[in-house]
Amino acid sequence: MSSIDFSKVLVAQGGGPTAVINQSLVGAVLESRKFREVERVYGAFHGVRGIVNEDFVDLTQETTHNLEMVANTPSSALGSTRDKPDLKYCQEIFKVLRAHGVGCFFYIGGNDSSDTVRIVSEEARKDGYPLRAIHIPKTIDNDLMVNDHTPGFPSAARWVAQAFAGANLDNWALPGVYIAVVMGRHAGFLTAASALGKKFPDDGPHLIYVPERAFFVDKFLADVKATMDRYGRCVVAVSEGVSDENHVPIAEKLAEQVERDAHGNVHLGGGGLADELTQLVKTKLGYKRVRADTFGYVQRSFVGCVSDVDQREAREVGEKAVQYALWGDRDGSVTIHRTGFYSVDYHLTPLEQIAAKTKVMPDEFISPSGTDVTDAFRMYLRPLLGSGMPDAFRLRLNRVPKILT
C-alpha cells in the first residue's frame, strides 16, 4: 500500500443519535485541524449514504466556537443513516473517496457502523487504495465488545435513572402498578440503569427485566403480585427486547405488524409491549391502577440531560481516533478501558473484535432472582452518570396518634 495522503479526511456519523455523538465529531474535527498534513476536514451528510451520494460538507470552514456549541447539542449534527454497505456499496464509496482524494475515514457509530468500517477497510486493502479507516464508538445500548462502556450510554442511562426516580415518586404518591419499557434489543444495560434511580429501600423499580434472562409471563405476574403484597405498589422496568425461553421477543409475539429495517432488526417501538403487559396485570391480577410508559426516542436525545463524564469521553474517543490515524499504521476501533474508580484509557482495537458483535450484561451484574441488579453493576454504572445527579428526599412522616379510631 502506498503512503496515505492525509490532506483530506472524512468524518461521518451512523446509526441512532445520542446525547454526545457530536462531541466525538467535534473531537475528531478539531484534532484533525491540529495536524499540518490535514488541509481539509470533510463531513459526510447522512453517513455512508452521504459518501455514495457525494454529499460532503467542509467542516474546515466551521468556526471553533460553533463547533463547541454543536458538541453540546444532542443527535447527529451531520445527519445519520441506517444503510449497511455491501460490497457494491463499498465500491461506490471507494470511487467517491478516490475522486475527492480522501485518505482517512472516521465513522462514528455502533455495531453496524463498525462493521461498515471493517468492510470498507478490507475493500480498500483488496483494492490497493491507501485508506486509513477508524471506527469511533457510540451506542446507547452499551453493547460493543472490548469496551468497558460506550459513549452515549452514560447519558441515556442517566436519563433512564432520572425518569425512574421520578416515576417511583409518582407511584409512591398514587400507588399502583407502573411499568416502563426501556430501549434495548439484546443488552439490558439501559434498562438496568433504572436501578440507579433508587435511593430508599422500598423505592422502585422493584422489578427489572433484561433480555439476558428469559421472560416468563407467569413468573412476571407472580413477581408483580409479591411486590404489591409487600409494598402496596410496584414499579417495573422492562427491556423492549425481553424474550421467552425460545428467544422469541415478547413484543414480537404480541405485535400485529412487524417491521424490519435494513439491518434485519425488528422495530420494537410503540405502545405494544407496555400496553400488553398492562392488560395482563389488570386482567390476571385484578389491580385497578395499572399505568405504563414506553420510553421512546426522548431517552436517547433529550436536550438537557447529559453526563459530563460521557461528554468528556465522547470528545476523547474522537480525538484519539485522529491520533491513531495520523501517528499510527493500522485501522481499528477506538475502545474505552476502565483503569480506576474512576478513570479510563483508550486503545485501538482490531475491527474484527468489534464489528457486528454484541456484548450483553455479564452474569455478575444480574441478581440471582433475575429481576434486580447487583452492587457490582451499581459500582460499574455510578461513576458514568457524572456529576450533579439529582437526589430525592422524603418527609420522615412522624405519625400523629388517631383519636377517633
Add this chain to the structure above:
Amino acid sequence: MSSIDFSKVLVAQGGGPTAVINQSLVGAVLESRKFREVERVYGAFHGVRGIVNEDFVDLTQETTHNLEMVANTPSSALGSTRDKPDLKYCQEIFKVLRAHGVGCFFYIGGNDSSDTVRIVSEEARKDGYPLRAIHIPKTIDNDLMVNDHTPGFPSAARWVAQAFAGANLDNWALPGVYIAVVMGRHAGFLTAASALGKKFPDDGPHLIYVPERAFFVDKFLADVKATMDRYGRCVVAVSEGVSDENHVPIAEKLAEQVERDAHGNVHLGGGGLADELTQLVKTKLGYKRVRADTFGYVQRSFVGCVSDVDQREAREVGEKAVQYALWGDRDGSVTIHRTGFYSVDYHLTPLEQIAAKTKVMPDEFISPSGTDVTDAFRMYLRPLLGSGMPDAFRLRLNRVPKILT
C-alpha cells in the same frame, strides 16, 4: 362562626404530582411555623383520604433542612389521592378535623381539589364549624380559571419543550414522521409548549394539535403530507385529548377498553392514540419511517428538569395561602396574576371562580391554521420556563462541490 383556633393547621396534596408541588407544601409548612398562633402543622397522608382515615403526620417535627430537600423533590411528598369528597365524605372530614382541633385546612391541587376545598368550606359553614379552608393551585394542565398560569405547568412545559428539541434533532438526523402525544384532556397548553423547543425556521414540531380545535383525520393526513413535501420530515405534537367535531376524543374512539377514574375522567394513557396515528400515516400516506412516542408520567415528575421560576412561584403560593388564612377573614383559592415581563402577584380568589371549572387556550394563542402557536403564546410561555434552558446548535453545512456527478 366563632373565631378560628389556629393552633393546629392541616396541609394535604391532591391529584397528579408535579415537579414543584412540594415547594408549595414546604412554603405552607415553614410560613405556618412563623405564626405564634400555630402550634402544630399536620399533614394528611394521601390527601382527603388521609383525613377521613385519620392518617396525619406531624410536619412540625421535620427539620427545616429536610423540608428544603423535600421541596426540591418532585411528586407529592405527603402522598396523593383521586378521591372527590361528596357530602357524606365531607361530614367524615369534619368529624376528624373537629376531633383533632384542626382550624385551618390547606389543600394543594387542581380543579378537582379546589372543588373539594369549596365543598368542605361550604359544609363547614353549614355545620357552624369554624374552619379556614384555602386552596393552593397546582396542575401541569394549566387549566385553572383566573390564574395566569398554575404551578407545575412551567416545569412540565419545560420538559415537553426539551423533549421536542431533542426529538426534532433526532428526526433531522434520521428523517421521517415523528409523532408525540402529550398530556392534556381539555387544555392544549402543555402540547403547545412543544413549540418552545423550536429554534431554526425548519425545526419541528411542524404540526401542533390541541383539544381547543377539532381534529379531522383527513386534515391531519394532508398536513403531514404537506410538511413531508416541504421538509422531507415531519414532527407532530398532539394532545391526548384531541377530539372530533362532535367533541368525541379521538383516543376514546380508538380505545378498545375505556377506563374511568372516580371523577369520571376517561384514562387516556397507553400507546393507543400514538400507535393509531402511526398506522394511519403509514397506511394512508405510505411513508416508511413513522415513529411515535407517548409522553407519559415522566413529563410530570421527571427528576432533574424543573423551571426555577416555577419553583419560586410554587413556594410563594404556599406561603401566601398561610398569610391569607392567618391574617385574612375568608376562604378562597390563591391565584397567580402576571404584572410584568416578567413578574407576578398573588390574590385570594373566591373558590366558586376556580372550583371544577376548566380554562382552555385563548384563541390568540393558536395560529389561524390551527396547527401552530402564535408569538403571543411564545411571549406568554418563555419567561415561565426559567433560566438555563438548553439551546441547540447546527453545523453551517458548507457544501463541497461534487466531482463525479
